[in-house]
Amino acid sequence: MSDRALAVVRAGALTTVQDLGRPGHAHLGVPRSGALDQPAAALVNRLVGNPPGAAVLETTLNGCALRPRSEVTVAVGGAPCPVAVDGRPAPWGVPVRIPADALLEVGAAVSGVRSYVAVSGGVTVEPVLGSRSTDLLSGLGPPPLTDGTVLPLGRPARPHARVDVVPQPRPPVELVLRVTLGPRADWFTPEAVAAFASRTFRVSSASNRIGLRTEGPALDRALSGELPSEGMVLGAVQVPPDGRPVVFLADHPTTGGYPVIAVVRAADLPAAAQAVPGTPVRFVAVRGR
Amino acid sequence: MRVLPVGDEALLVEVSSGEAAQALHAELLRRRAAGTLTVREIVPAARTVLLDGLRDPSGLADRLVTWKIPPVPPRAEDAIEIPVRYDGPDLPDVAALWGVPVEEVPRIHAAADFRVAFCGFAPGFGYLTGLPDRYDVPRRATPRTTVPAGSVALAGPYTGVYPRSSPGGWQLIGTTDSVLWDHARVPAALLTPGARVRFVPQEFVPQEFVPQESVPQEFLPQESVPQERP
Incomplete structure (x- = not known):
């Protein structure tokens, strides 16, 4: 080598x-x-x-x-x-x-x-x-x-930056994730959608590169039965049968069969990557652009 | 057709059947190839096609519902052939669910003309449709902790081949030596959405007709060799 x-x-x-x-x-x-x-x-x-x-x-x-x-x-x-x-x-x-x-x-x-x-x-x-x-x-x-x-290692392409101090965002004390509701918000009861968008969840220690798992109020479904597998996007908030939302991160599966209640704005996902277990999480519904 | 917004740059297009989803997928690929659709990902699934990485999702959503979608075009190219040894441990259960003798399962399965409806679960894992509805089977009540790579399996309306060893709840009916996924190969995936597939039963020599003493071990039918896989 x-x-x-x-x-x-x-x-x-x-x-x-x-x-x-x-x-x-x-x-x-x-x-x-x-x-x-x-x-x-x-x-x-x-x-x-x-x-x-x-x-x-x-x-x-x-x-x-x-x-x-x-x-x-x-x-x-x-x-x-x-x-x-x-x-x-x-x-x-x-x-x-x-x-x-x-x-x-x-x-x-x-x-x-x-x-x-x-x-x-x-x-x-x-x-x-x-x-x-x-x-x-x-x-x-x-x-x-x-x-x-x-x-x-590769060969350096350019000289390094000449800087003394570079501002970087602090890891979140409270994680506020802006979400667009849907595509499957109608699979949940109105009470569950309201709880999702207003209650405080916490980052679970079971989180990993696949998903940010949360603990908090369980979200009840309005529809029972199985959703046929469908495509999943980065930031999708999937709700498995236990009712606890999971925010899909970079290594997420490309298709899934649990309903997606909302999708987190891409700009808010870097903070999700830095939220330690126990960090309070709030999902704030915003209108799609 | 129902078009659901997914976040700020994706659309989930929901249609009434798996066939309609395959037709929509083919039309989307055609439009992307023609340069009239700019999108990062086109992900077909059971009843939907996801379009991700769109500049103007709401504009496209308005146009999409006015499209005339032609039925799935017949594929010009030959079917991908997957040689199978129909030796899966769930053959008897599948035969019982189908209401046929065990030896009929390979005949019925290999006679079907399959199409890759979509991929997912693992790189190279295709959900293949083509068996008549009456042959739908449930997943196993208790999933296996390990399903060997190359296992040919059934669940719901789908046939799938496990690209690598993994846990799984599908009904195992056979095994293949085809390599479903090899990232050093171009293309890496043997099966891509829309491709036609046929399963070809491998020559089976019933053991009682093999003069065992005169045949070297490597010529014995594979079924007699326990499969050890990573």
């Missing part, structure tokens, strides 16, 4: 390779995948001089540790966390130079769930259907990182 490589010293709870995903294959049953917090992934790529489609690492709650085999520039963003290079504190959210064979430690998230690590040149594992993203539902793309994994 060339010296443009990154050794994984500590993989963390769940660290995956992510880029813009592989939209356009839903008719074959292929989820779109891609970074859950797309603005954070795009920002760290810009900071290190990568194009927007370069693959980054997405950590989950407890970070990771990496050792580049050559000098690289990295930027860590998304969920705020301590960063250290060879044991010395380094800044979060700006480009940082890492000497060859130095240890980059991305610590546990202080708030939020997912930190993003961009490395100059990007992670260049073999793409599958045009994307390097790990898809946890269907198993496409590279498997989640394990200790000792060595990832190939």
Whole structure:
């Protein structure tokens, strides 16, 4: 392997390779995948001089540790966390130079769930259907990182950004998700639709890249029976038989048979990716544009 | 036809039957190929087609209801042939549900002309229609925790082939060596919505007619070899 490589010293709870995903294959049953917090992934790529489609690492709650085999520039963003290079504190959210064979430690998230690590040149594992993203539902793309994994890196395209401070949104204390009701709101009782759009739910610890699960009032159906399988979109709020809404995230199944009560605005999904279990969630119905 | 808005950039078009959904899907593909429809995803399903990644969903919704949808066009290309060993553990149950002797199930199944109505569940998993309505079967009451890759299975009006080992509740009637999904292959999916499919029973040599002593192990019928899959 060339010296443009990154050794994984500590993989963390769940660290995956992510880029813009592989939209356009839903008719074959292929989820779109891609970074859950797309603005954070795009920002760290810009900071290190990568194009927007370069693959980054997405950590989950407890970070990771990496050792580049050559000098690289990295930027860590998304969920705020301590960063250290060879044991010395380094800044979060700006480009940082890492000497060859130095240890980059991305610590546990202080708030939020997912930190993003961009490395100059990007992670260049073999793409599958045009994307390097790990898809946890269907198993496409590279498997989640394990200790000792060595990832190939590309050649840096441009110099890193010259910045001192970059504002980034804070992970949500309360998650407010704007939704457009439907397409299957009529499968629920008027009381259930009213409760959905007014009551407070909480983020469940069973949430993952496939969906943000919630706990709260169960939503009763007006119609019983089975809905024939139908296409599902990113942000769809599906309600399984237990009545607890699930917000579909990047690795969601492309078809499903539970009714979708509403769809979350795409602009609100990055915050959903950063909501820790227990965070209060409110769904606010807005008119379709 | 009912057109339901889905969020800000998608439409779910609901029609009255699976055939109508396949006809609508074919028409949407035709319009996209002709350059008169710009859309990121066209996802057919049982009674619907989802259009995702639209610039002006409400404008399209108004136009859609005025379209004349021709019936499903006959496919010019040959059917994809899937060789099957009809050796599934649920053959007796399916035979009982159909009210036919077990040996009739492969004959009936292989005689049907299938079409991929839609895909989902896993990359490369197609929901195939083509059996007459009277052969609909329920899912198994208790799903299996593992269904081997290549299993040919029935549920409701559909036939499906498991692209990889996974849990599943469908009735298993056979196995195939066809590779349903290979992301290193172009195209990765063997079955795509709208494709025609036929299941071809593999030569079955009844064991009592095989002089066992003289035949090397590898020529014995596959049914005698337990399938070990990842």
